[in-house]
């Protein structure tokens with residue numbers, strides 16, 4: 001039996017009413033997620049504006065129906081219909097992506113892409129990770145998401161890539177800011193970290209612009225082709241994020 005701490009419950013209600021909380025469609029639903037005190041699994045409370053007035057709905061939803069809006073972009077859960085479009089985007093961006101993402105070598109056919117998306121859907125069903133297509137005018141321009149979410153320690157790490165035709169427009173910065181807002185404000189995570197090869201300048205710039213703090217160097221951490229690359233590791237706590245809200249607000253939907 002799940003026990004929910006009263007303070008968390010009240011905080012969830014306040015957040016649910018807060019006009020800045022990331023809206024999930026439909027627009028009239030405000031959702032907040034709290035971590036029950038005695039159980040490492042989040043529960044969502046929604047305040048629903050229905051014809052009978054405002055009522056509270058308890059949901060234990062998976063992550064497969066997320067739709068989160070940024071200033072220019074819409075982030076939504078990856079689904080099976082996306083396989084062809086994702087494979088096309090990966091194929092046309094292969095050269096750039098392969099410089100920094102070793103898994104690209106293993107995506108050689110639509111079938112490979114389908115297996116990956118099926119795995120993502122499964123992970124989102126378990127709420128163990130989030131995989132969001134970044135869309136502009138309904139077209140997929142890239143991907144942003146988390147790795148395994150550690151609900152006990154309330155932490156995760158994030159990753160991203162953009163199609164080559166869509167880089168240089170701060171889409172990655174915007175979509176990561178939107179994801180961070182969701183992770184800290186809606187899922188109430190405590191810490192988010194990210195790693196990037198020291199030589200991956202665009203990625204290190206995105207991370208710094210978002211206000212992550214450098215925490216260290218992981219030596220020869222990842223093999224790409226026949227070379228091992230050092231990685232910078234950066235972190236952001238919920239407290240850091242609260243101090244960055246003003247600078248991030250430009251990326252969020254007003």
Ligand SMILES: CC(C)(COP(=O)(O)OP(=O)(O)OC[C@H]1O[C@@H](n2cnc3c(N)ncnc32)[C@H](O)[C@@H]1OP(=O)(O)O)[C@@H](O)C(=O)NCCC(=O)NCCS
Pocket residue numbers: 096097100101160161162163166167168169170171172173174195196197200201202203205206209
């Ligand atoms: C890293 C990546 C996601 C960045 O995407 P993006 O949408 O272009 O990023 P943004 O536009 O938000 O920001 C890019 C920043 O890098 C800068 N930049 C772009 N190309 C650069 C280069 N070759 N050298 C140095 N800086 C560069 C931009 O000017 C911008 O800096 P600014 O914020 O100071 O203006 C994209 O290049 C990519 O998909 N790379 C391949 C996959 C990858 O590396 N994933 C991350 C693994 S950690």
